[in-house]
Amino acid sequence: MNRAVVPPSRRGACPALSAPMATGDGLLVRLVPADGWLTLAQVTGLADAARACGNGIIEITAKGSVQLRGLTEASVGPLNGAVDTLGITPRTGLPIDVSPLSGIDATEVIDARLLAARLHDMAADLLPRLGAKVSVVVDGGGAISLDAFKTDVRLVARPGKGEKTWDVWLAGDAARALPFGAVRGRDAPDLVRSLLERLAALGPSARMADTLPPTPPADPRPMRETSPIGLFALKDGTSACGIGLPFGALHADDLDVLTAAAKAAGARDLRPAPDHGLLASGLSPEAAEGFRATAQALGCLISADDPRRFVAACPGAPACASAHIPARALAPKVAQALEPLLDGSLSVHVSACSKGCAHPAPADLTLVGLEPDAMDNRVAVVREGTAGDATRPLLPADALLPALARLSDALTRARQPGERAAETLARLPPASLEPFLLESAVLEFTP
Numbered sequence: 032m033n034r035a036v037v038p039p040s041r042r043g044a045c046p047a048l049s050a051p052m053a054t055g056d057g058l059l060v061r062l063v064p065a066d067g068w069l070t071l072a073q074v075t076g077l078a079d080a081a082r083a084c085g086n087g088i089i090e091i092t093a094k095g096s097v098q099l100r101g102l103t104e105a106s107v108g109p110l111n112g113a114v115d116t117l118g119i120t121p122r123t124g125l126p127i128d129v130s131p132l133s134g135i136d137a138t139e140v141i142d143a144r145l146l147a148a149r150l151h152d153m154a155a156d157l158l159p160r161l162g163a164k165v166s167v168v169v170d171g172g173g174a175i176s177l178d179a180f181k182t183d184v185r186l187v188a189r190p191g192k193g194e195k196t197w198d199v200w201l202a203g204d205a206a207r208a209l210p211f212g213a214v215r216g217r218d219a220p221d222l223v224r225s226l227l228e229r230l231a232a233l234g235p236s237a238r239m240a241d242t243l244p245p246t247p248p249a250d251p252r253p254m255r256e257t258s259p260i261g262l263f264a265l266k267d268g269t270s271a272c273g274i275g276l277p278f279g280a281l282h283a284d285d286l287d288v289l290t291a292a293a294k295a296a297g298a299r300d301l302r303p304a305p306d307h308g309l310l311a312s313g314l315s316p317e318a319a320e321g322f323r324a325t326a327q328a329l330g331c332l333i334s335a336d337d338p339r340r341f342v343a344a345c346p347g348a349p350a351c352a353s354a355h356i357p358a359r360a361l362a363p364k365v366a367q368a369l370e371p372l373l374d375g376s377l378s379v380h381v382s383a384c385s386k387g388c389a390h391p392a393p394a395d396l397t398l399v400g401l402e403p404d405a406m407d408n409r410v411a412v413v414r415e416g417t418a419g420d421a422t423r424p425l426l427p428a429d430a431l432l433p434a435l436a437r438l439s440d441a442l443t444r445a446r447q448p449g450e451r452a453a454e455t456l457a458r459l460p461p462a463s464l465e466p467f468l469l470e471s472a473v474l475e476f477t478p
């Protein structure tokens with residue numbers, strides 16, 4: 032999540048708030064609180080604004096940004112006014128991501144907010160020449176890692192005593208980024224400045240990968256777990272309790288119930304977190320149990336092993352005018368049908384049209400709603416691709432869940448001891464997914 036601590040910025044100046052994005056279910060705005068946290072009153076106010084100005088759906092993205100959906104041209108102004116009145120300062124400037132618990136995490140090696148604030152100021156004059164997607168990660172080494180974030184410059188706190196040191200990596204997530212050496216804390220702003228100047232000189236379409244010499248593909252490094260779901264020790268002796276929003280979304284009415292539970296548990300604040308998470312900070316372990324119980328009753332994820340964590344879904348029908356299938360309503364059933372395979376090695380995306388809003392990057396398995404053909408087939412299945420890669424519908428929507436259950440059974444039977452689901456799927460020849468999904472197929476898969 033993107034918790035850069037920046038100086039107070041001009042109210043309402045956040046581009047995402049002032050320039051909302053058109054989607055199939057109206058306008059969407061994205062909001063990243065500059066401090067990384069919201070008071071309980073601010074969350075309640077945002078829920079009110081989501082109902083009054085949008086369709087009541089509040090999302091937390093994979094990077095921990097807050098999104099409100101279903102706005103209109105006329106309601107964007109009132110939403111900006113509500114955000115201003117609530118005293119929420121949106122993040123502006125260069126996107127600099129830090130852990131949502133940075134500064135309060137008992138396990139953090141370095142408080143990443145201090146360096147993030149310096150980098151924010153230092154990069155201000157370069158912004159007009161940097162692409163909108165250029166970003167920096169400052170990972171203080173705490174409990175919630177940012178390894179999965181794709182970024183241009185990554186600084187990771189090096190554990191140990193003595194002078195603060197950051198390991199520097201360039202371009203990509205932590206599994207594939209190029210190591211660039213280490214830098215002392217006091218030298219880090221100048222180093223990052225010089226790297227960003229190099230990018231700025233190439234123009235606004237440049238990303239850090241464009242500045243690097245071609246290298247042969249290397250095996251990806253293991254990444255640290257990023258889930259914010261669980262209980263995290265804080266420096267002041269209290270805890271933060273993290274839960275996950277089901278498929279990244281909650282209705283404002285449910286958020287009200289969750290916020291009331293956080294208040295009853297004595298929470299100081301609520302922190303949007305990566306991987307569609309929300310953290311309540313300042314709790315005792317006993318109070319956290321009450322918060323978790325309410326979250327579970329609302330359908331939220333309270334375990335990092337929850338198979339729904341590995342399924343992304345857009346709102347779909349009826350919320351979105353472009354939708355061909357009810358993606359978000361289908362998603363829990365998809366997770367259930369594929370549960371034996373959802374061990375964290377496979378990503379699944381349910382997209383109600385070929386735009387693929389919920390997961391723009393390729394997924395291992397993408398189920399896409401398309402215009403139905405003469406046989407009423409309306410679901411396409413894409414292996415290792417995006418929703419935009421779907422070419423033709425394969426199944427009727429009501430045949431999807433039994434088809435996934437057959438696929439899950441076949442792969443589970445074929446799984447070798449100690450093998451992860453992605454490895455089993457990889458042994459399947461590229462063109463052979465369809466027979467497993469179509470009822471007429473022979474459903475044996477021999478290792």
Ligand code: SF4
Pocket residue numbers: 054055056345346347348351352353354355358382383384385386387388389
């Ligand atoms: S992917 Fe989903 S949310 Fe995005 S436009 Fe298509 S149907 Fe709408």
